[in-house]
Amino acid sequence: LGARFTIRDQTAPELQSRLDALALDLVDRAADAAVDPTLPAGSAGLFTDDGDPLRPAHPTGLAGRLVVNPLADPATGGALWRLRDGMA
Known part of the structure; x- marks a missing residue:
């Protein structure tokens, strides 16, 4: 029982925090102007936060x-050429 509480209260939240940090790094790297110079400031890059630009407060x-x-997902009406030419 103690081990389950440790997983619930310590191990799982720490792993979730690390996954969120990795996701944030991925979003930041893909939205970097050096990677996609077509992006206006504040717009979403290749990855979005549930369809919206990144909300760093959450x-x-x-x-x-x-x-x-x-914009880059053909399943939602986007175009794959945006991967090559940029989101904007």
């Missing part, structure tokens, strides 16, 4: 909300 749970930008 990083908790970002790994679960991370989605490919609909």
Whole structure:
């Protein structure tokens, strides 16, 4: 029982925090102007926070909300050429 409480209260939240940090790093790297110079400031890059630009005030749970930008996703009407030419 003690081990289950340790997983619930310590191990799982720490792993979630690390996944969220990894997701935040991925979003930041893909939205960097050096990677995609077509992006205006404040717009979403290749990855979005549940369809919206990144909300840095709410990083908790970002790994679960991370989605490919609909502009580059053919399943949502986007175009794959945006991966090559940029989101904007």
